[in-house]
Amino acid sequence: MTVVALRLAGPLQSWGSGSKFVRRGTETAPTKSGVLGLVAAAKGVRRTEPIEELLPLRLGVRIDQPGQLVRDFHTAQRPEKARDGSITWKPLPLSYRFYLADATYLVVLEGDQALVEGIDTALRSPAFPLYLGRRSCPPAGPVALGLVDGDLDHALTTVPWLASSHHQRHRREREVRLETMRDALPGEVGAETLRDIPVSFDPNRRQYAWRTIVRGSVLLPNPHGTEEPPAEHDPMSLLGG
Structure with a gap:
């Protein structure tokens, strides 16, 4: 599998x-x-076009650099035409928008061999501009990391840590534990649900279905680590004779 x-x-x-x-x-x-x-967007699929071929893909995410939560606010005005033909502008309520600053993620997609190979090709020469959740959030550097032999779980544990060198040095440990999230298998224990499957991106009839995910973690080497990980605290050891 690839x-x-x-x-x-x-x-x-x-x-x-x-x-x-x-x-x-x-x-x-x-x-x-x-x-x-x-x-x-990379494949050139427009919002009003069907995306059925993408829905069976299994998704896995590894949080390599969590970043920081930041808040911004937007102002807007709506034009209103008076009886005399003049235009006035009515202010709309402030909208608060939240972002993740300076974050890095490994994302893995598992599915049909021809489909994942086509995705890799499209990401290297995208038909439309790529952005990270919102149009105001372009990616820093190439998105495509290439094809990885093995399944989704294997890739999450073997692809090298993608955090910046500064972040890796800050962590110091020789091995780091990184959080993961992936699509759950049928009947898997510990799963939670999220309304996150895009049935349609059409602006006039956007639809999302429920997705079942499982959270976990993986242990990866830190190329800039200098310290052994701290020993696990055992409070019961204080009661020993």
Whole structure:
């Protein structure tokens, strides 16, 4: 089996799954709807066109550099025409938008061999501009990492740590534990649900279905690490004779 790997990094990212009205939040990691939207843009699929071939793809995400949550706000005005033909501008409510600053993720897509190979090719020469959740969030550097032999779980544990050298030196440990999220297998224990499967990107009838995910972690070597990981604290050892 072969999977396609992506590096999603940039000054700002925003991966909303339940934003409403004037508050536009972000998840702590790329969503499936956001990633498939990026892939569809690379392949030249327009918003009004079907995306059925992408929906069976399994998604896995590794949080290589969490970044920081930041908040911005937007102002807007709406034109109103008076009876005398003059135009006045009515202010709309402030909208608060949340972003992840300086974050880096490994994203892995598992599926049909020809499909994942086509995704890798498209990401190297995208038909439409790529962005990380919102149009104001372009990626920093190439997105495509290439094809990786093995399944989704194998890629999450073997692709080298993608965090910046500064972040790796800051961690210091020779081995680091990184959080992961992936599509759950049928009946898998410990799963949670998220409304995150893009049935349609059509602006006139956007539709999303429920997705089941499982959270976990992997242990990776730190190329800039200098310290052994701290020993696990055992409070019961204090009661020993």
